Amino acid sequence: MVRSEHLETSNGPPYLLVAENLQKTYDNKVALKSLSFALRPGRIMGFLGPNGAGKTTAIRILTTILQPTAGSFSIGGISHNEPDRIREVIGVLPESHGFPENVTGVEYLTHFGRLYGQRKSEAKKRAASLLREVGLTDKARTLVSTYSRGMRQRLGIARTLINEPPLLFLDEPTLGLDPKGQQDLLVLLKSISRDHGVGIILCSHLLPEIEEICDDVVILRSGEVVASDSVAEVMQKTRNNNVQIRIPGQFVTQAKEVLGSIPGVLRVFQKRTSEALCWLDVELEEMPVENRQAKESLRNSLLAALVEDEIPVLNYSAEGVSLQDVFLKLTSEEG
Amino acid sequence: MAAAENKSVRRATPGWIVVASQELSALWRGGKIPALCIPFSIVLSFMSYLLATNQELSLTPPKEMVYLILQITIAVGLLVSLIIGANAISGERESGTFESLLVAPVGRRQIILGKFLAALSPWPFILAISAVYIGLLAPNAQIFWLALLLVGVLGTVLVIISAGFGLIVSIYSNSNRSSLSVSLVVLLLSLVETQLPQGGQSGNVGRLFKRVNPIESILQVTEKVLINNRTIAEMNNPSGPEGFWLLSPLVLMVVVLGLLFAVKHSHLGLHAQFDLGARLKRLRSLRRGRSLTLMIIFVLFVASMFMLTGSSLTPQALALDNAAKQSNLSGPVRISIDRRYEKTKTGDEFDFKTPVKNTDTRQQSGPLVVAMNIINLGSGQPVDPEDWSPKRTQSINSLKPGQTSELTWTIESILKGNYLIYLVVTNKPGGSTSTTQPVSSSAIHLTVKPFTRLNPGGILPLAISTPTALTAVWLGLMSRRRREVEWTSVSR
Numbered sequence: 001m002v003r004s005e006h007l008e009t010s011n012g013p014p015y016l017l018v019a020e021n022l023q024k025t026y027d028n029k030v031a032l033k034s035l036s037f038a039l040r041p042g043r044i045m046g047f048l049g050p051n052g053a054g055k056t057t058a059i060r061i062l063t064t065i066l067q068p069t070a071g072s073f074s075i076g077g078i079s080h081n082e083p084d085r086i087r088e089v090i091g092v093l094p095e096s097h098g099f100p101e102n103v104t105g106v107e108y109l110t111h112f113g114r115l116y117g118q119r120k121s122e123a124k125k126r127a128a129s130l131l132r133e134v135g136l137t138d139k140a141r142t143l144v145s146t147y148s149r150g151m152r153q154r155l156g157i158a159r160t161l162i163n164e165p166p167l168l169f170l171d172e173p174t175l176g177l178d179p180k181g182q183q184d185l186l187v188l189l190k191s192i193s194r195d196h197g198v199g200i201i202l203c204s205h206l207l208p209e210i211e212e213i214c215d216d217v218v219i220l221r222s223g224e225v226v227a228s229d230s231v232a233e234v235m236q237k238t239r240n241n242n243v244q245i246r247i248p249g250q251f252v253t254q255a256k257e258v259l260g261s262i263p264g265v266l267r268v269f270q271k272r273t274s275e276a277l278c279w280l281d282v283e284l285e286e287m288p289v290e291n292r293q294a295k296e297s298l299r300n301s302l303l304a305a306l307v308e309d310e311i312p313v314l315n316y317s318a319e320g321v322s323l324q325d326v327f328l329k330l331t332s333e334e335g
Numbered sequence: 336m337a338a339a340e341n342k343s344v345r346r347a348t349p350g351w352i353v354v355a356s357q358e359l360s361a362l363w364r365g366g367k368i369p370a371l372c373i374p375f376s377i378v379l380s381f382m383s384y385l386l387a388t389n390q391e392l393s394l395t396p397p398k399e400m401v402y403l404i405l406q407i408t409i410a411v412g413l414l415v416s417l418i419i420g421a422n423a424i425s426g427e428r429e430s431g432t433f434e435s436l437l438v439a440p441v442g443r444r445q446i447i448l449g450k451f452l453a454a455l456s457p458w459p460f461i462l463a464i465s466a467v468y469i470g471l472l473a474p475n476a477q478i479f480w481l482a483l484l485l486v487g488v489l490g491t492v493l494v495i496i497s498a499g500f501g502l503i504v505s506i507y508s509n510s511n512r513s514s515l516s517v518s519l520v521v522l523l524l525s526l527v528e529t530q531l532p533q534g535g536q537s538g539n540v541g542r543l544f545k546r547v548n549p550i551e552s553i554l555q556v557t558e559k560v561l562i563n564n565r566t567i568a569e570m571n572n573p574s575g576p577e578g579f580w581l582l583s584p585l586v587l588m589v590v591v592l593g594l595l596f597a598v599k600h601s602h603l604g605l606h607a608q609f610d611l612g613a614r615l616k617r618l619r620s621l622r623r624g625r626s627l628t629l630m631i632i633f634v635l636f637v638a639s640m641f642m643l644t645g646s647s648l649t650p651q652a653l654a655l656d657n658a659a660k661q662s663n664l665s666g667p668v669r670i671s672i673d674r675r676y677e678k679t680k681t682g683d684e685f686d687f688k689t690p691v692k693n694t695d696t697r698q699q700s701g702p703l704v705v706a707m708n709i710i711n712l713g714s715g716q717p718v719d720p721e722d723w724s725p726k727r728t729q730s731i732n733s734l735k736p737g738q739t740s741e742l743t744w745t746i747e748s749i750l751k752g753n754y755l756i757y758l759v760v761t762n763k764p765g766g767s768t769s770t771t772q773p774v775s776s777s778a779i780h781l782t783v784k785p786f787t788r789l790n791p792g793g794i795l796p797l798a799i800s801t802p803t804a805l806t807a808v809w810l811g812l813m814s815r816r817r818r819e820v821e822w823t824s825v826s827r
Binding site: 060063064065066084085087088090092094096097098099100101102103104111112114115116117118119120122139141142143159 | 346347348350353354356357361364365430431432434435436437438439440441442604605816819820821822
């Protein structure tokens with residue numbers, strides 16, 4: 001959890017967003033227990049958590065849709081007590097947002113430009129430029145109702161940029177998109193962040209992609225923050241003692257013997273015995289987090305032993321080294 | 336990218352105008368509202384043509400024909416504004432567009448104002464269409480302007496209430512289904528009184544209902560002023576016999592506008608905190624005891640209103656009785672009339688005078704009442720003078736010995752035929768059991784010829800061209816939209 005003293009003593013550019021002990025309760029039901037984190041300009045923060053963890057509640061508090069029950073936050077130095085001013089400096093793409101009927105892409109963006117105080121001509125220009133940026137120039141005069149899901153999401157992202165905000169909130173922007181659409185959208189987000197120096201808070205279930213494009217991560221579970229730091233730090237701090245190895249079924253006994261004889265290996269389990277291709281789950285000795293090199297050397301020795309014995313290795317996965325593993329570990333019941 | 340500046344954005348256009356213009360373009364772009372008005376215009380055309388050609392309907396006095404058009408105009412205006420208002424917020428919640436609007440830097444009140452104005456926007460258009468038909472049926476320019484003024488001012492009050500009410504319901508609803516159901520049920524409830532038997536409508540409860548219900552109140556004022564020649568002031572004099580008919584519409588308008596704009600709208604959130612749909616479901620499952628309490632409270636409320644209305648009528652009768660008791664005994668009063676024959680056309684007005692003289696040389700008369708009577712010579716039946724004259728009775732406090740007081744009367748020829756118009760003057764009786772002898776004037780023989788302006792030949796071109804013009808406007812808007820938009824198949 002990020003404490004306020006940590007925020008104050010950090011070096012670097014001033015924080016764009018600082019949230020301290022945000023809480024939200026609905027009819028005695030706690031939706032958010034205590035959320036504290038900070039984001040610097042130009043960084044992308046993944047906001048992760050299983051369904052019902054409080055991600056959307058947190059986003060809605062930070063975008064002034066909901067009032068926090070307790071705690072405070074500020075964006076660009078503007079306190080949460082001034083919601084009208086906060087709305088001027090953020091861009092928001094809500095989860096499962098809709099579009100009005102019978103409007104074209106350019107009309108939609110122009111309307112929002114005017115809502116943000118722009119003159120009509122200025123809003124039209126801005127709309128055209130944003131449509132170009134998100135690759136929808138050809139569809140500018142087409143009704144939004146004929147857009148594909150991916151095009152609508154890109155239009156939604158263009159809308160969030162209409163007021164040139166320093167901070168974007170994107171709640172599940174990849175929801176319902178095919179893998180290509182997801183990939184395209186994440187590339188677009190990365191370029192927006194890089195080119196404009198925009199801070200982005202991104203809620204998503206696409207953990208490998210989040211890992212790829214996010215600088216920071218906040219992981220929530222049942223309304224509580226279970227991890228909050230840079231992606232690299234969170235992954236490194238998490239224990240990762242198991243390794244999965246996939247081999248052909250006929251080599252299982254041999255592999256068990258070879259791996260079991262390596263110092264540091266506690267147990268070797270065989271998963272899915274009926275299959276021709278089997279997974280071996282190798283449990284390693286627990287090591288201090290700081291002893292990262294020894295841990296990696298032990299993992300490599302497993303692989304080397306198998307190769308030496310000419311056992312074909314079809315797949316090799318070290319649990320805890322992906323954000324997905326960290327997420328699953330942190331958000332599981334045992335914690 | 337601009338950094339977050341510690342100052343507010345200076346807006347080129349106020350937020351409420353942007354919200355309203357977006358709503359207006361959604362309603363008007365593509366011709367949604369003109370399309371809605373085409374059936375309205377067809378109904379009015381059909382009715383106007385029927386009124387002019389149908390043998391029985393053409394006997395309807397022209398002012399009543401105009402009143403019929405006003406009723407339909409108000410009903411359509413009410414319904415359209417109610418539906419648009421009821422759809423305004425809950426529709427956005429349902430389609431998932433509301434959150435994007437809420438996170439834009441536009442105040443909650445500005446959002447409501449913009450949507451409210453959009454809900455009112457079809458009304459001037461409906462009025463303009465209606466004006467064509469009022470002009471077609473009105474017997475003269477005076478009636479045309481009076482009808483337009485009545486529907487323009489009183490109809491607007493109702494449309495404001497209706498749009499505002501729909502919007503309030505929408506603020507408290509999560510779905511269009513619940514907001515439209517609640518709005519339409521309330522509208523239907525307001526028409527319950529018209530379904531009561533005749534006795535119920537004219538009884539105390541019926542009268543109370545008319546007073547409380549803004550639709551009934553406004554229709555009552557419109558009818559009395561347009562058809563029965565009353566003035567707006569007469570219909571809104573708290574101490575007069577009619578009372579203050581516009582009280583409930585005006586109070587309700589202030590309440591609705593207050594709820595919309597004076598109350599802080601922090602509850603105008605992504606979800607309705609007090610969801611009407613959910614509350615109604617819960618209401619159905621209320622325990623019997625609570626339902627009974629609610630019913631008792633409602634009955635007590637109606638009874639108290641009933642007693643209040645009843646008691647307000649009693650002092651007037653008592654005052655009249657006391658005045659009569661205090662007056663001197665009746666003297667020999669005579670009433671004459673300034674003409675014997677008059678010929679008019681339906682819808683025409685004429686004035687006549689009746690001098691009332693106290694022929695007694697010594698005694699002052701008591702309070703006098705002069706009443707008009709009209710007999711249809713064709714049927715031999717009396718005619719209700721209320722329809723024919725703004726005043727069916729006039730009072731004279733008293734006449735000194737030999738004094739003459741001249742009263743002026745206005746007659747509007749409502750139906751063709753031959754009539755006798757005469758007046759009686761009577762001294763108010765001196766006590767609760769005493770009586771007096773009324774004195775009658777001579778009569779005016781009135782011949783009313785039919786109004787010839789309203790003919791099918793004159794009505795048909797406008798009855799056809801108005802819906803046609805509306806259809807052309809609608810098609811024009813559609814075609815313009817087609818040119819604005821590039822049409823492609825739906826992308827997947």
